[in-house]
Amino acid sequence: MTEEQHFLKIFLHNKKGMAGLIIVLIFVAMGILAPYVTPYSPSYTNPNAFLLPPSSKHPFGTNVLGQDLLTLDFYGARISLIVGISAAAIAVGLGLIVGLFSGYYGGVIDEILMRVVDFFIVIPALVFMIIIAALLGPSTVNVILVIGMLSWAPTARIIRSMVLSIREWPFVESAKANNAGSLYIMFRHIFPNVSSVLYGNAMLAVASAIFTQAALVFLGVGNVTDISWGGIIHEAYATGALDAGDLSYVIPPGFFIFILIFGFILIGYAVEEILNPRLRILKRQ
Amino acid sequence: MLEISNLSIRYGSKEGGVRALEGVNLRIEDGSIFGIVGESGSGKSTLAMALMRLLPKSGSVEGGQVLLDGQDILSMPDREFRKLRGSKLSLVFQGAMNTLNPLMRIDIQVAEPLVLHGMSEKDAALQKAHETLELVGLDASTWRKYPHELSGGMKQRTVIASAIITQPKVLIADEPSTALDVITQVQIMNLLRSLQRRLYMTVIFISHDFPLVSEMSDRIAIMYGGKLCETGRNDQIMHRPMHPYTVGLINSVASIGNKRKLSAIPGDPVDMRNPPSGCRFRPRCSGATEKCASYGYAVTNVESEHDVYCTLYGN
Structure with a gap:
């Protein structure tokens, strides 16, 4: 049995991990299959059918433009997953590199890098993201970059302490x-020994990035033309539908954000539990 | 030929530091096993690390030379030396069982020096690693295992395999058998000796275990407090020990079946931060005289190849 098969076998027996994986896969399927399973086109607008309450034709009702909300909620999974995973990849990658260099070299390099980390931990990230995203202009790539660049610090600190x-x-x-060089030692020898924490951390970073993206879009930063859950909630708020008590407008996207984040967090816990055998033994006792 | 002349190593600053090695002179012939005996803090491991140029940051070479085939390995540029380290000059670490990465297959770890020196491609290196593991007595069922799946002796064999895979000229074995049980210890020693003959390596065998060193070595050096006490051929040291410390060591070794009373060397190991003047063994030596307090560590050649650093013999 290869290591991958072994990992898979343990993972399949981990209830938390499987629950999380199923949740995430459902959303992935939702995003991919959206064009085939949703009853309307996301660009289809109907001025005569705006802000309809839920009905059999429109299970979640329609928005101000008369678009079917169920359709939009399905398409919204795409952006959340793409932004969440890409931003987390940047954050975790940066955090890993900074943590490895800082911990391995120590001394002045460590001192400088850790003061930078302090800065990024202390600044109110969301405010900073709003400013930078506003400066960079609205695009999904910019949102990914901003979230990634501003959320690597905690990972860097954890990795450094392990290194x-x-x-x-x-x-x-x-x-x-x-005769191994520093880079070789860092990436070939030390990295595998911190990877258990890193992978668990990466899942939590995805969860956090999904939430941050929704928050940014809700606050009107980022690309409002992309269909996203945060955007739908923003729209509900901006058009007064929320005040009018149109809950079918905001509850589904809000619930999806919550569940998807929950799914990633479950996987994160499971991965850490599996890669760190000590946690598994503790649980069995 | 490895020639160490007048080597001195210091840890820490000039004022507050410790001189871990002082004026060490050794000539180590090609293809021989050279044993270095001493108690904890005598500078044995410092010597090993200095030869590998792996002293911790606080350690520095104060003076002296180490010539490997006429090349001074301490003063050559780092880039030059890195070509030798791990290829011509290998080290089996103290507590070698912990020197394996727990998350890497052992054959990959054994192959590592070859890859790092660009001596062969990855596949060929792995092939060579399997041959080398076979050579040290590990069969195919263990090659792809992880360190935690192996016993202590097997891990030790793995570490040795990784040290010899580049066919080094000089192998430094720093306490290679500590932490192993006696039977395994003997197996590892026999393995080292057979490998030494087969690959015609020079082995520098460092240990606090005098009987083991005398069992293994062609020539022996005794160290105390960072300085040499006595060097000579195995038979000279074992049968005609000259230095009081060597004599004390030999008398403090237990042997099965021999009901002779064991004698310990009185006193404590030397405090390296504050060493006594003159001979460092002086406070514990039964034969110490006033002369010893101002002794300048001149070597006395008592017979051919047999050198003693003691006032009892000459100046």
């Missing part, structure tokens, strides 16, 4: 004696 202890293990010295 600080791992770099003192004898196998690192032994790798040096085998």
Whole structure:
């Protein structure tokens, strides 16, 4: 059995992980299959059927332009997943690199990098994101970059603290004696030893990025022409539908955001549990 | 030929630091096993790390030379030395069982030096790693395992395989058998000796275990407090020990069946931050005289190849 098969076998027996995976897969299917399963085209507008309450024709009602909300909610899964995963990849990648360098080299490099991390941990990220996103202009790529660039600091700190202890293990010295360079030691020897935490962390980063993206779009930052859950809630708010008590407008996208985030968090816990055998043993006792 | 002349190593600053090694002179012939014996803090491991140029940041070479085939390995540029480290000059670490990465298959780890030195492609290196693991007595069922799946002795064999895969000229084995049980220890020693003959390596065998060193080595050096006490051929050291410390060491070794009373060397190991003047063994030495307090560590050649650093013999 290869390691991958072994991992899969344990994962399949992990209830939390499976629940999370199923949730995420449902949303992935929703995003991919949206054109085939939704009753309307997302661009179809009907001025005569705006702000309809839920009915058999429109299960979640329609928006101000008369677009079917169920259709939009399905298409909205795409942006959430794309932004969530890409932004988390940037954040975790940056955090990993900064953490590895900081922890491995120590000294002045560590000092400088950690003060940068302090800065990014202390600044109110959402406010900062709004400003930068506004400066960069509205586009999905910009939202991804902004979220990624502003949420790597916690990962960097966690990885650094682990590297600080791992770099003192004898196998690192032994790798040096085998003529391994610093980069090789960092990525080939130390990285696998921090990966359990990194992968778990990455899932949580996806969850957090999905939420941040929704929040940004809700606040009117980012690309409002893309169909996204945050955008739908923003629209409901901006057009007064929320005040009018039109709950079918906001509850489905809000619920989807919540459930999708929950799914990623479950996977995150499961991955960490599986990759760190000590956690598994603790649970069994 | 490895020639160490007048090597001195210091940890920490000039004022507050510790001189871990002082004026060490050794000549190590090609294809021989050279044993270095000493208690904790005698500078054995410092010597090993200095030869590999892997001293911690606080450590610095104060003086002296190490010539490997006439090339000074301490003063050559880093880039030059890196070609030697792990290829011509290999190290089996103290507590070698912890020197394996827990998350890497052992054959990949054994192949690592070859890949890192660009000596062969990955597949060929892995092939060579399997051959080398076979050579150290690990069969095919273990090649793809992870360190935690192996016993202590198997891990030790793996570490040795990774050290010899580049066919080094000099293999430094720093306490290669500590933490192993006696039977495994003997197996590892036999393995090292057979590999040494087969690959015609020079082995520098560092240990606090005097009987083991005498079992293994062609020539032996005894160290105390960062300085040499006595060097000589195995038979000279074992049968005609000269230095009081060597004599004390030999008398403190237990042997099965021999009901002779064991004698310990009185006193504590030398405080390296505040070493005594003159001979460092002086406070514990039964034969110490006033002369020892101002002793300048001149070597006395008592017979051919047998050197003693003691006032009892000459100056």
